[in-house]
Amino acid sequence: MNAKHCATLSILETAVLFSQKQGRTENPIKQLVTTFLILFVVQYSVLLLHNIFIYPFYRSPLRHLPSPKDDTFFFGQTLKFINAEGPNDVVLSYMRQFPDAPLIRYLHMGGAEWVLVNSLEGCKEVLQTKCYALEKPEWFRRVVGELAGIGLVNSEGDAHKRQRKLLNGPMSTTNVRKLVPVFNAKARELADQIELQINRSPDAAIEIDQNLAHTTLDIIGTTALGVELGALQSSGGSKFSTLYGQILDPPPMGQLISAINIFVPIRSWLPLKANRDFVNATVEVRKLLRNQIRERRSAIFGGQDGDKKTVDTRYTEAGSRDLLTFMIYERSEGENKWSEDDILGHLLNFMAAGHETSTGGMTFALLALRLHPSLQTRLRHEIATKIPHERIHNPSAANLDSLTYMMAFLKEVLRVYSPAIYIPRTPPQDTVFCGTVIPAGTTLMINPAVMHYNPNIWGPDVGVFDPERHLEENSEKVPAQSRDPYAQMTFSGGPRVCLGKGFAMLEMRSVLVRLLTRFEMERGWDEQGSRLGDGEKFGGRGDVVVEDLFAGVKLKNFVALKPREGLWVRFRRAESEGGE
């Protein structure tokens, strides 16, 4: 029972009461409204009291699951999540408290029950075996829908299967490999920007997270929209990139509103400037994308040959299509044609899903390189020995594939610093998971970090940054569980595995090759001017060896892993092997 059910019940009760005293009331409308409101408030209050104080402790089938006991009145564990230093800290503490429990229950605001999936089998059941018995929770659809529209990310069941099949074409390995020259060109632009800044001030540290965010936005603009967004240009880029910045990187008040909006839908009515700015930016982005769709449609189909419309083949030649053209040209006719809203949803998905995640992957790759200079030397050596000299400026997909140590390095970056924080699902009907009945509407939460930091899966050196564990030649030396496909959950798994996985892995390799061949990276200085930690601290947690993996870099409470005050790196021109 929820607020809607209470409202329906109150309407029925009001109707019954009034049918009994028809003709005996002086101001029937006023009385009708007052009766309804009183009934609704009383019933809804009883329901809330039941949900907060009775259901989770005495009635819920989940009450027997292991649960943290230090709840705060009404808020449950929510304040802990809001106040935590990093977005994974709280769930990691549950994993350590209940290492052998496949499911862990925790309470959020108003008695909402969430269940953390804490085993490889559980992840497989949720993401693969029972994938289509689950949906994205209503709060996730609402919050992510504001950023990323409906599209593939928020579609369910048969609609998801159909759209996924259609999008698999343009996102196939063959097509994505054709995009490597775009990645290389943008990586070169980024390196040129860094070079300019070094020329201006050789010893200054550069905030690299924002620069990488501009790079990935430009890449996705070219590959999805076929448009140069110009985010990397020092002038600040296009209107589109400014608006995207307002949506994805709001001020602190905007971040707080986003956090509250998960539990209470306040976005549509809260009259604060930070909220209005966010809403306006999402409206403007949608307008710009709609214009883009209409312009491209008329550019492709606009020509007339007598009575017949002709197609402008400049856009449609195989191999030269961006995603927008693909959707308009190949998917706007026939049985399964896509409407403007469908196309808008997919574009918004790609812009949001393919932007902050890849940025996070590369930002934390640079943190790891800054903390472990020996890895820079090793990677530079691999690039110099495996990529022919004449291709170093524009490596092909095959050149990038030949970098096996780079691949192991990236896998370790994506294990230790997994960019995606939340993979939530909910059963629309009561459903059994890991032998427990999960009531309809409960949020089942997979946090990739919970698998990535589990010593039962990765061994006692789980807290150490070590690319060696991913090398094929070491596969017999690492724990067998770490080779399970669900041990590394960076891109999720099953039928809804990230559609852009191949894209992101090539994009990140292209940018890292460019940066490593042109620069050496050193510790920077944070905004206060003090030296950042250097990652040399080692400590212990029981038998588990733990390295200071974040080295003082504070994290944002955001849907993707992001440094709160940016990542400061000092770049020097590389003189050694592989340098240009």
Ligand code: HEM
């Ligand atoms: C390092 C970079 C990336 C990471 C860590 C990442 C992570 C993820 C994760 C965890 C999911 C699954 C969410 C779920 O199951 O609920 C996902 C889905 C998705 N990702 Fe990515 N992603 C990355 C890059 C990209 C890129 C570059 C694109 C597009 C060019 C992209 C497009 C998508 C789409 C469309 C989906 C929805 C798939 C579906 O529901 O069928 N991602 N991503």
